[in-house]
Amino acid sequence: MPTHAPATGDLLVILRHAPHGSSWLREGLDAALVAAAFGQAVTLLFQGDGVLSLVEGQGPGPLGQKGTAATLDMLAMYDIESLFYDQVALAGFGFAPQQLQLPATGVEAGAIAPLIAGHRLVLTF
């Protein structure tokens, strides 16, 4: 596995919840987008069930709940390009990295502490 210098920035948003089941993911992404709009260097880490937000083919809920897939498409527009996911968690759901809707970097557990250390503020959702 190639070694990367740990990403650094102003804000690390850790997203630990799957789409649709709660508002955590949506509200976490909103916080990330606003921070980026305010000029902060934002990194996202999808961890645990949160890795499922990267899966392709998501849609609205039965009552028209928007979900978060469309928000993910906006990340690049806000210059949020530092995207990481927990690769053990993704494998745990039977998905391969090629099945993700966005280019994100898989990380092992040992890479998460340097990510946290490299950001001034860490918010978990």
Next chain:
Amino acid sequence: MRYGLLVEGAPYSSQAAHSALRFATALVARGHRLESVFFYHDGVYNAARLAAPPQDEPHLYDAWCSLHAEHGTQLQVCIAAALRRGLLDPREADRHGKSGHSVESPFELTGLGQLVDLGQAVDRLVTFAP
């Protein structure tokens, strides 16, 4: 030191608001400055002005107001999270054609940008989640 708190749990549903208030009281007692408490996710319900808990229980709403009155701590509520959940100040109630309001001063509806600013301005931002 300058502190900020992020509260994401609804009052009485989880321990988050109680824990945040305890921590807030302790840190100002030690001489720190608590700049702001930002309410997000279900934490916005802490701003519901009509909260009427039984008299033998802690009155969380009043306790937040005291924190503001005694220490000048701002009580900032994410407007997007609040409006969805029926928490409107007089201005928003008017704008949405509602006959009453559920949020008033010292709580203020504000954007997520204020959370970003708070995170930059303070030495420590501590999250209390449900």
Next chain:
Amino acid sequence: MILHILNRPPSSSLVYRDALAAMGEDDRLLLIEDGVLGALTAQIRHFQTIEGRLFALREDLGARGLEGQCDASVQVVDVDGFVTLSEEADKTVSWF
């Protein structure tokens, strides 16, 4: 040093594993709210990798009648101790 704050017990939530995996060598973990259930001697095995860096909030143990069952390896702190831990840390990360 980063202060990690955990409010879920290992008996019903696996978030402690992600919290532990995210901890650097000098980081500390404070158990609060239902998280203090993890401080009991019968549960402490879940946190053996961070022995000496594990803290629990006294009032959350006490309110649950659990202070007597708290493992000797856990450093029990009151809310002032919580503030001190946050002062000593570069930042805090909450896990829930």
